[in-house]
Amino acid sequence: MKKLPHVSALKVLKNSRQILKNPLPFHYENFEKLGDTFRISIPGEGKVIFSRDPEWVKQVLQKKHRSYSKSKLQTKDLAKYIGYGLLTSEGEHWRTHRRMIQPAFHRQKLKGLLSIMHKAIVDELERIAPNTDEDVFDKMGDLAFQVVAKSLFSSNDIRESMSELKSITEENQRMLIKEMRRPYLKTWFGWSGEIKKHLDEAKRGRDLLNDLIEERLKEEERNSFDLLDMLLEATYEDGTKMSRKQLIDEVLILFTAGHETTANALSFLLYFLAKDENLQESLHQEVTSHKSGKFSFEDMPKFPLAQSCIKETMRIYPPAYFIDRVAIEETEIGSFNLKKGTLVLLSIYELHRHKSFWKDAEHFVADRFVDLDMKQAADYYYPFGAGPRMCIGNAFADYEMLMVLIEIVKKYHITTKMDKVEINPMISLKPKEVVLNFKPR
Numbered sequence: 001m002k003k004l005p006h007v008s009a010l011k012v013l014k015n016s017r018q019i020l021k022n023p024l025p026f027h028y029e030n031f032e033k034l035g036d037t038f039r040i041s042i043p044g045e046g047k048v049i050f051s052r053d054p055e056w057v058k059q060v061l062q063k064k065h066r067s068y069s070k071s072k073l074q075t076k077d078l079a080k081y082i083g084y085g086l087l088t089s090e091g092e093h094w095r096t097h098r099r100m101i102q103p104a105f106h107r108q109k110l111k112g113l114l115s116i117m118h119k120a121i122v123d124e125l126e127r128i129a130p131n132t133d134e135d136v137f138d139k140m141g142d143l144a145f146q147v148v149a150k151s152l153f154s155s156n157d158i159r160e161s162m163s164e165l166k167s168i169t170e171e172n173q174r175m176l177i178k179e180m181r182r183p184y185l186k187t188w189f190g191w192s193g194e195i196k197k198h199l200d201e202a203k204r205g206r207d208l209l210n211d212l213i214e215e216r217l218k219e220e221e222r223n224s225f226d227l228l229d230m231l232l233e234a235t236y237e238d239g240t241k242m243s244r245k246q247l248i249d250e251v252l253i254l255f256t257a258g259h260e261t262t263a264n265a266l267s268f269l270l271y272f273l274a275k276d277e278n279l280q281e282s283l284h285q286e287v288t289s290h291k292s293g294k295f296s297f298e299d300m301p302k303f304p305l306a307q308s309c310i311k312e313t314m315r316i317y318p319p320a321y322f323i324d325r326v327a328i329e330e331t332e333i334g335s336f337n338l339k340k341g342t343l344v345l346l347s348i349y350e351l352h353r354h355k356s357f358w359k360d361a362e363h364f365v366a367d368r369f370v371d372l373d374m375k376q377a378a379d380y381y382y383p384f385g386a387g388p389r390m391c392i393g394n395a396f397a398d399y400e401m402l403m404v405l406i407e408i409v410k411k412y413h414i415t416t417k418m419d420k421v422e423i424n425p426m427i428s429l430k431p432k433e434v435v436l437n438f439k440p441r
C-alpha cells in the first residue's frame, strides 16, 4: 500500500494565523507541492486527508459511499441547533426521510412552485435601492430566505416571523463556527451559558414554525399547493405521517441548507455581471428576445448564456467548497488504505480550478458551459455534491438563480467600483461584501 504525502502538525501550527483567516491559500500551496491528495496533521483533530482528485471524489461520494458517513460537524454540532433532518441525519433515518421528501423536489413538482418563487423574488428585488452603492450580500440572503419561506408557507403572512427565524438561524451558525474554530474554549462556552442561550433561541425558532404549521392545519380550503403541503402529505411506507418534531427538523434544514448557499452564489454572480457590461448586454438580449419575456418551466433551456453564467459562478466559487466524509470501516482508494475513522475533505474549490481539467481555470468565462459536454464535465464539477447525498434542492436552486438573473438583467444595469471580491470561507464559501449599484434601464 502506498503512503500519502504528509503535511506536519508543526507546519500547520506555523501557518495557523493564516489558516484561521482563510485556509484556502495554504491548501492550494500543499496541493501544488504534494499532488492532488495529501495527509495533514491537525492539532486536536488528528490526521485528515485532503483531496482534489476526481477519482477520490467519485469513490467517496458515489462508488464506495457506503464506507463513509458525514462528519460530526454536520451530524452532531449542527444538529444540536437544527435537529435531525436530511442534511444532518444518517443511516436508516436519513434514507427513509430522503425517500419521502425527494418527490417534492422533483423538477415536475417544482413547476407548481415557480409562480410563488417568482413573486417572492420580484418582491425582494424591489427592496434594492436604485442608483445607490449597496452591499448586495445581505439582500441576496433575505431574498433566498424569503424564497424558501414562501415556498413553504405560501398562504401565511410570514415576513416578520421569518426575519426573526433568519436571525436565529444565522446567529446559531455563527456560534457553531466559534465552537469549531476555538475547540479549546468548548468548556467555557458551556459554563458561560453561551451555548444554552443559542439553544433557547433555537427553541424559539421551532415555536415560530410550530405556530405557522398550526395555522396551516386550521385552514379549511386551499387553492394552492406548496412545499409544506407536500411535507404534510408525505407518508412512510406504513402510511403514517411525520411527527411534528420531525416536520420542524426538516423545515429548519431546508432553511439552513437552502438560503445561504444560494445567496452566496447569487452575490458572486452579480459581481461577475457588474464587471462586464458586454455580458450584461448579451444576457439582456437573450432574456428579451425570448417571446414573452416571462419565465415558465419549459423555458429553462432557452437561456443558455444565463445558465452558463450561473454554472461558471459556482465553478469558481462553489458555495459548498468542501465536502467531508469519515470512513466508517477500513477501506481503499486505488493503492491507498484508509483506516476506520479517517476524515476525508474533498476540496471542490480546488477541483473546480484544477488546470488539468479546466482551460483558463482561474478566470470567469461566461459562456464556458454553453457548449460543454456536461456528461464529461460532471467528473470535475460538483457544486451540488454527488451520490445519494447529493443536494435535494439543486433544481430548486437552479430555477431560483435563473429567475433572479432574468429579473435583474431585464430591469437594471449593474456597476461596481470593487476591483476584486474578497472571499470569506466559513461553513459555506461567502463573499466578504459585494457593493453594487443598480441603475434602472
Ligand code: HEM
Pocket: 070, 086, 087, 088, 098, 148, 253, 254, 257, 258, 259, 261, 262, 265, 318, 319, 320, 323, 324, 382, 383, 384, 385, 386, 388, 389, 390, 391, 392, 393, 394, 396, 397
Ligand atoms: C446554490 C445553491 C446550493 C448549493 C451550492 C447546494 C449544495 C449542496 C451540497 C454540495 C450538498 C451535499 C452535501 C454533502 O454531500 O455533504 C447539499 C445537500 C443538501 N441541500 Fe443543497 N445546495 C444549494 C441549495 C439548496 C436548496 C435551495 C435547498 C432546499 C430548498 C437545499 C437543500 C439541501 C438538503 C436538504 C441537503 C441534504 C440532502 C441529503 O443529505 O439528503 N440546497 N447541498
